[in-house]
Amino acid sequence: MDPSSVLLTDQVAVVTGGGSGIGRGIARAFAAFGASVAIWEQNAESAEAAAREIDGLGLVTDVRRSDDVDAALARTTTELGPVRVLVNNAGGVFSSPILETSENGWDALYRANLRHVLLCTQRVARVMVEAGTGGSIISVTSIEGVRAAPGYAAYAAAKAGVINYTKTAALELAPYGIRVNALAPDITMTEGMASVAPPGAEERFGDTVPMGRPGHVDEMAGAAVFLASSMSSYVTGQTIHVDGGTQAASGWYHHPKSGSYILGPT
Numbered sequence: 001m002d003p004s005s006v007l008l009t010d011q012v013a014v015v016t017g018g019g020s021g022i023g024r025g026i027a028r029a030f031a032a033f034g035a036s037v038a039i040w041e042q043n044a045e046s047a048e049a050a051a052r053e054i055d056g057l058g059l060v061t062d063v064r065r066s067d068d069v070d071a072a073l074a075r076t077t078t079e080l081g082p083v084r085v086l087v088n089n090a091g092g093v094f095s096s097p098i099l100e101t102s103e104n105g106w107d108a109l110y111r112a113n114l115r116h117v118l119l120c121t122q123r124v125a126r127v128m129v130e131a132g133t134g135g136s137i138i139s140v141t142s143i144e145g146v147r148a149a150p151g152y153a154a155y156a157a158a159k160a161g162v163i164n165y166t167k168t169a170a171l172e173l174a175p176y177g178i179r180v181n182a183l184a185p186d187i188t189m190t191e192g193m194a195s196v197a198p199p200g201a202e203e204r205f206g207d208t209v210p211m212g213r214p215g216h217v218d219e220m221a222g223a224a225v226f227l228a229s230s231m232s233s234y235v236t237g238q239t240i241h242v243d244g245g246t247q248a249a250s251g252w253y254h255h256p257k258s259g260s261y262i263l264g265p266t
Helices: 021-032 044-054 066-079 105-132 153-176 191-196 203-210 218-230
Strands: 012-016 035-043 057-060 083-088 135-141 178-185 239-242 252-254 261-263
Touching: 012 021, 012 066, 012 105, 021 035, 021 044, 021 083, 021 191, 021 218, 035 044, 035 066, 035 153, 044 057, 044 191, 066 083, 066 105, 083 105, 105 135, 105 153, 105 178, 135 153, 135 218, 153 178, 178 218, 203 252, 218 239
Parallel strands: 012 035, 012 083, 035 057, 083 135, 135 178, 178 239
Antiparallel strands: 252 261
8 A cells, every 4th residue: 555545636626615614624634635626615705715825726606506516616627627526515504493493494404504515516526427537525414414403403404414415426426436425523623613612611522522522623634635535445425423432422421520421411
């Protein structure tokens, strides 16, 4: 095995929602490993700042809109070359209790967290098939896609949809050499999370995570580099939980005083 197989040299990668948080961390990592990176981001200021940081291409794009996706893909191909790696990272969340969720609220969460996965995957996969190059498509889902999320039913349903869509897309695209996988984080200390978390929150987060701390965007980015590179050439249809063991814990957590594992209320 050649250590250079983890490199992304001369590959063109797209990261949606790459202006901040996990997406920005993945974009930085891809650039560090040699890729030319296009950031498709709705916020013009963060798109420009993130692209400037990695000497990449920042395109103001609403990935919920097919016309925007088509235009961004055309510009990316023209300015950087054919896309070989796609990261569907864009998303959003707000409270949606079942008895209170409106149809508009449901549709908004579906569009923000699942519809764009179809649009971006479909458009980029068509280019990959036409070029005959194969490629890697990675979607960022959530631990909420595999467990109940009281108060966030619509968000959780959309994230569960990403996981199943990943499996089906992997089978349909495997004959073309296109691998499709997903990453499922739990608590990740993005700059946004850090700015709103109350004092002591990071320690409390650690009580619910077997590894005793929240994740860092670079840890998500490391998994993304693995899935984008030829190091994972036989991995497809998988959801990798980059969550410090939370999904495996299934309700077990550290007692805040003793540190011992307990199940249920203290």
